[in-house]
Amino acid sequence: MLTARQIERLYDAHAAGLFHYIHGIVRCEAQAKDLLQELFLKLQHQGLPVVESEKAWITRMAHHLCLDWLRHHGSRQRAEERSAAEPRPMFQEQQDPDSAEFARRVGRALDDLPPEQRSVAYLKLWQGLTFDEIAAVQGIPLNTAASRYRYALEKLRSLLRPLYDEIQP
Amino acid sequence: MKDDLESRLSSLKLQPLPLDWREEMLARLPGTMPQPRCTPPRWLAVGWGLAWAAVIVLHFTTPAASDPAAPAASLNAEAMRQRAEFMQSLLALK
Secondary structure, eight states: OOOHHHHHHHHHHHHHHHHHHHHHHHHHHHHHHHHHHHHHHHHHHOOOOOOOOOOHHHHHHHHHHHHHHHHOOOOHHHHHHHHHSSSOOOOOOOOOOOHHHHHHHHHHHHHSHHHHHHHHHHHHHTTTOOOOHHHHHHHHOOHHHHHHHHHHHHHHHHHHHHEEEEEEE | OOOOHHHHHHHSBBBBHHHHHHHHHTTTTTTTOOOOOSSHHHHHHHHHHHHHHHHHHHHHHHHOOOHHHHHHHHHHHHHHHHHHHHHHHHHHOO
């Protein structure tokens, strides 16, 4: 069982990244918060084994919690429908208007991606996981993780290209 | 190797979680809440401390009285011995 101090450290290091990952799958803020709470409860009881990447290991736990939740409470399609009613900014507010617009557009473009591609892109771009780690987190082959990322990036590129070209320094 | 778009995307900072979530979530985990007090209130502890200090001071400052208990104790022992002898003589008469 982890001590209060260990749990606080894990929360400070990973909670925000995990929340956005969970939210990206269940598409409901209240539910994502509940699952995050459940995750830390589980972490506290199970403890943290010696692993190569703490972040990948905890994200894998989060992924399994999300899958369990989807299995019991609704499909991905229903989750996607919910997200339209509950938009939540994923990125910090930007002072610069061009950057703010870019962040908004990235958020919208991510919403347009298929969930499988979105979650892989999120883990690669904003969680900094390797394809090996992403494959382990999601229980998919390495090549699948890499190709989902490639498709996601191509789609983001096409959706963001006009604006991105415009605001390029 | 990251291209321009990847670098630009990954440079976007994630929205941090609301500060009150941290307290709320950690408080719901067993063992991370402040433990209930199992020590007496401060005023009671201070009172006990003062009372014991007074007892100790009185103990060491009160002059020792002569010990009248010692002769009494020896007298009692003598009376008990005489009574036992008397009882034995009564039993012997039976």
